[in-house]
Amino acid sequence: SAVISQKPSRDICQRGTSLTIQCQVDSQVTMMFWYRQQPGQSLTLIATANQGSEATYESGFVIDKFPISRPNLTFSTLTVSNMSPEDSSIYLCSLTKGGGLETQYFGPGTRLLVL
Amino acid sequence: DQQVKQNSPSLSVQEGRISILNCDYTNSMFDYFLWYKKYPAEGPTFLISISSIKDKNEDGRFTVFLNKSAKHLSLHIVPSQPGDSAVYFCAASGMGGATNKLIFGTGTLLAVQP
Numbered sequence: 001s002a003v004i005s006q007k008p009s010r011d012i013c014q015r016g017t018s019l020t021i022q023c024q025v026d027s028q029v030t031m032m033f034w035y036r037q038q039p040g041q042s043l044t045l046i047a048t049a050n051q052g053s054e055a056t057y058e059s060g061f062v063i064d065k066f067p068i069s070r071p072n073l074t075f076s077t078l079t080v081s082n083m084s085p086e087d088s089s090i091y092l093c094s095l096t097k098g099g100g101l102e103t104q105y106f107g108p109g110t111r112l113l114v115l
Numbered sequence: 116d117q118q119v120k121q122n123s124p125s126l127s128v129q130e131g132r133i134s135i136l137n138c139d140y141t142n143s144m145f146d147y148f149l150w151y152k153k154y155p156a157e158g159p160t161f162l163i164s165i166s167s168i169k170d171k172n173e174d175g176r177f178t179v180f181l182n183k184s185a186k187h188l189s190l191h192i193v194p195s196q197p198g199d200s201a202v203y204f205c206a207a208s209g210m211g212g213a214t215n216k217l218i219f220g221t222g223t224l225l226a227v228q229p
Contacts, residue, residue, distance in 0.1 A: 004158075041221065042119075042204070042219040042220060042221045042222065043159070043204065043206075043217075043219040044219075045216055045217065048216075058216075092158050092159075094158075103149065103161050103164055104149075104161070104217055105161060106151075106158035106159045106160070106161075107158050108156075108157055108158045109156075109157070109158045111156070
């Protein structure tokens with residue numbers, strides 16, 4: 001498995017502002033993903049971040065709200081834009097090292113509270 | 116529409132006994148299943164997986180069973196230890212080419228009593 005770090009680990013933000021979450025991996029990986037876990041709910045995939053191409057978003061998630069960057073094979077960012085209290089969640093990045101049926105490994109998560 | 120379901124939100128087991136966590140799915144296109152353990156303030160940690168071509172996979176104290184006809188999988192932990200106390204998520208993937216996309220259940224909180 002790879003070592004995955006996320007920054008910040010937690011934050012409290014005011015509504016209407018934006019927060020960028022960073023995900024750093026200690027080795028090159030093919031695919032990175034961003035998930036959200038709202039309070040009391042399951043993990044939901046937001047988008048797949050591919051290096052060198054635009055992210056692929058799941059139904060219900062749009063680029064304007066959750067812009068993603070993947071500048072290289074070890075780093076990705078997720079921005080939560082124009083935040084509202086409904087965006088209060090844990091945001092997690094994950095990765096696989098290859099295509100196909102691969103196990104995903106998760107970062108520690110970023111706990112976001114929007115007031 | 117919850118495609119992966121964990122109907123027991125919590126489970127309490129005595130140390131040394133077997134813990135059985137259950138998961139049901141509705142989409143017959145799923146062909147890869149995983150179990151993750153999550154402690155508070157940490158990301159999910161991969162435990163064990165199983166491909167749909169198998170009906171059992173074992174790794175130490177952890178065994179996953181898959182019943183494709185019933186669209187049901189279970190995770191057995193034996194013997195259970197207090198350090199196993201965590202939230203357990205099952206996840207499924209492999210829907211007709213959309214590999215790597217994991218669909219998670221809602222989780223089961225396991226409490227192992229000393």
